[in-house]
Amino acid sequence: MPKIVDHSERKSHIAEATWRVIMNQGMKGATVRNIAQEAGVSLGALRHYFSTQHELLAFAMNLVKDRAQARIDTVLQLDLPPKEQVTRVLMELIPLDDSTMAEMEVWFAFVFHLKYTDEEYDGLNDNIYLGIHKMVEFLDEQGILKEDLDRDVEAERLYALVDGLALHAMLEPERLDKQRIIRVLTGHLDSISKG
Amino acid sequence: MPKIVDHSERKSHIAEATWRVIMNQGMKGATVRNIAQEAGVSLGALRHYFSTQHELLAFAMNLVKDRAQARIDTVLQLDLPPKEQVTRVLMELIPLDDSTMAEMEVWFAFVFHLKYTDEEYDGLNDNIYLGIHKMVEFLDEQGILKEDLDRDVEAERLYALVDGLALHAMLEPERLDKQRIIRVLTGHLDSISKG
Numbered sequence: 001m002p003k004i005v006d007h008s009e010r011k012s013h014i015a016e017a018t019w020r021v022i023m024n025q026g027m028k029g030a031t032v033r034n035i036a037q038e039a040g041v042s043l044g045a046l047r048h049y050f051s052t053q054h055e056l057l058a059f060a061m062n063l064v065k066d067r068a069q070a071r072i073d074t075v076l077q078l079d080l081p082p083k084e085q086v087t088r089v090l091m092e093l094i095p096l097d098d099s100t101m102a103e104m105e106v107w108f109a110f111v112f113h114l115k116y117t118d119e120e121y122d123g124l125n126d127n128i129y130l131g132i133h134k135m136v137e138f139l140d141e142q143g144i145l146k147e148d149l150d151r152d153v154e155a156e157r158l159y160a161l162v163d164g165l166a167l168h169a170m171l172e173p174e175r176l177d178k179q180r181i182i183r184v185l186t187g188h189l190d191s192i193s194k195g
Numbered sequence: 196m197p198k199i200v201d202h203s204e205r206k207s208h209i210a211e212a213t214w215r216v217i218m219n220q221g222m223k224g225a226t227v228r229n230i231a232q233e234a235g236v237s238l239g240a241l242r243h244y245f246s247t248q249h250e251l252l253a254f255a256m257n258l259v260k261d262r263a264q265a266r267i268d269t270v271l272q273l274d275l276p277p278k279e280q281v282t283r284v285l286m287e288l289i290p291l292d293d294s295t296m297a298e299m300e301v302w303f304a305f306v307f308h309l310k311y312t313d314e315e316y317d318g319l320n321d322n323i324y325l326g327i328h329k330m331v332e333f334l335d336e337q338g339i340l341k342e343d344l345d346r347d348v349e350a351e352r353l354y355a356l357v358d359g360l361a362l363h364a365m366l367e368p369e370r371l372d373k374q375r376i377i378r379v380l381t382g383h384l385d386s387i388s389k390g
Contacts, residue, residue, distance in 0.1 A: 115366070157356065157379050
């Protein structure tokens with residue numbers, strides 16, 4: 001009888017090995033050979049699942065997106081009051097624990113890598129700006145956003161704030177701990193909300 | 196008679212070649228060999244000025260800092276009203292033209308590179324957080340900052356906003372042009388100032 005292998009689980013296992021290689025060695029270490037070694041599979045086995053490095057990286061990066069989206073979906077199902085819901089969703093975009101820190105490191109490394117390659121990764125735009133724009137519109141429709149604010153400018157400001165906090169949480173974690181991030185983010189949302 | 200060579204100018208020329216290599220190929224392309232080729236000097240000539248790759252990178256990155264600091268000093272000498280002065284200084288930290296965009300790309304590439312190496316680069320902390328903290332204190336001392344704001348939280352928020360805008364200006368320049376950056380930044384400073 002042939003061995004029963006969970007292909008989806010095996011692919012996720014290889015994707016997670018890809019993340020660890022990127023975290024430890026940066027994108028330049030993310031070769032198919034290094035990733036196979038980190039995953040504990042042969043080069044042949046890896047090639048069975050991913051025929052090119054490009055295909056492997058696309059899968060590994062999509063998994064980062066999928067994990068973040070799954071966490072956001074969980075928050076959305078909690079039926080929280082609008083402002084709390086927005087705050088909780090935004091917090092999923094900032095690394096606050098080891099696992100989201102890992103995702104963020106891998107994502108930033110990949111985004112920077114793309115600047116120096118001609119490779120195309122369809123559908124890998126993270127669309128965070130559009131998502132944040134919708135959150136600002138949602139706060140406005142719920143009558144929470146202050147009336148004299150420009151939704152477009154507020155979306156851009158909130159997007160920059162969230163990615164700036166994510167970047168600093170990654171690069172300067174000693175100063176910018178979880179409590180401090182929450183204080184800045186909730187303070188900002190209070191400042192754009194009616195009193 | 197020996198040729199007269201301006202050593203400082205020659206070193207800056209090599210540093211600028213280093214920036215171009217980093218921008219075109221990322222940090223992984225920033226080898227002594229590639230940089231010598233880009234600068235149009237022999238490997239021996241380059242080694243005359245910089246005995247190691249580490250020394251060369253440290254010089255090239257310090258030159259990024261020095262150029263930014265020189266621009267900031269020029270703004271400070273203009274004797275502008277406090278809020279305008281702060282706005283203009285912050286705008287020097289966001290890439291708004293080709294030359295500052297280049298500096299920002301090189302700086303981010305280098306900062307990420309440092310995460311994956313054990314190399315030490317003394318004095319290369321950019322201290323932007325401390326500088327922004329001082330700007331918030333300055334606005335407060337000048338009676339401009341709203342009284343109910345926490346200076347520490349406002350410094351962290353402004354720092355995240357500025358670096359988030361810098362990051363997005365670099366990665367998503369089509370949406371986030373100069374006028375939009377100025378609108379977000381001046382809007383933010385207005386929101387923390389007395390009416």
